[in-house]
Amino acid sequence: MNKRIWIESTQRQLKSAITMLERAIRSCPPSLWQSAMWQDAQIGEDFSRFWYVAYHSLFYADLYLSGTLDGFAPPTPFTLDELDPEGKLPPRVFTPVELLEYAEHCRAKCDGIFSRLDELQIQQSCSFPWMEMSYAELCLDNMRHIQ
Numbered sequence: 109m110n111k112r113i114w115i116e117s118t119q120r121q122l123k124s125a126i127t128m129l130e131r132a133i134r135s136c137p138p139s140l141w142q143s144a145m146w147q148d149a150q151i152g153e154d155f156s157r158f159w160y161v162a163y164h165s166l167f168y169a170d171l172y173l174s175g176t177l178d179g180f181a182p183p184t185p186f187t188l189d190e191l192d193p194e195g196k197l198p199p200r201v202f203t204p205v206e207l208l209e210y211a212e213h214c215r216a217k218c219d220g221i222f223s224r225l226d227e228l229q230i231q232q233s234c235s236f237p238w239m240e241m242s243y244a245e246l247c248l249d250n251m252r253h254i255q
Contacts, residue, residue, distance in 0.1 A: 111227045118247050119222035123215055125254040126169065130211045133162050133204050142201060155197070163202050164190065165254050166210045172250040173217050175234045175243050183213050 136158050144156045155164075167182060167190045174180045181188070185206065189198055230244045241249065 111230065114244070115222055115225050115230070118244075118251075119218060122169075122173075122218050122222075122247060122251055122254075125251045126211050126215050126218070129162060129165055129254055130208060133207050133211070136162075136204065141204070155195070159201055159204075159207070160197060162207050163198065163210070166207060166214055169214045169250055169254050170210070170217065172234075172246050172253070173214065173221055175229075175232065175246060177236060183210065186210065 141159050142157050145158055145161060155161075163186075167186065170182055171177070171180055177191075182190075185202075187198075189196065230242070232243045234241060234243050234246045239249075
């Protein structure tokens with residue numbers, strides 16, 4: 109397969125996944141914003157609240173687009189607290205507006221990265237303490253995680 113076709117297709121699909129999450133954020137009624145979406149004794153219901161799941165998805169979309177922890181920093185008001193091994197919630201509930209702005213940040217980052225992505229970068233190994241894979245596979249994993 110032509111690498112450019114893969115790059116362009118993957119970029120479109122990642123942006124579509126971000127748009128899908130954005131639509132879910134826009135559609136969430138205020139009465140459900142802080143509601144737990146499922147019960148899981150292992151992670152606790154706080155981590156299944158709608159706002160947190162949306163935030164978590166965007167944070168990792170941002171990180172995985174970077175391909176590395178080195179130099180990664182989410183935009184304000186978000187912090188690296190999401191990487192805390194203790195698994196703590198952010199210090200406050202993020203608003204739909206803040207998360208929609210984060211989605212736009214991720215979309216713009218996707219455009220910037222994919223506009224200059226080449227074959228070597230696609231094959232580059234991306235290593236995190238919890239996984240290691242090529243950038244190509246990381247992009248596919250990122251799409252699945254967002255969805």
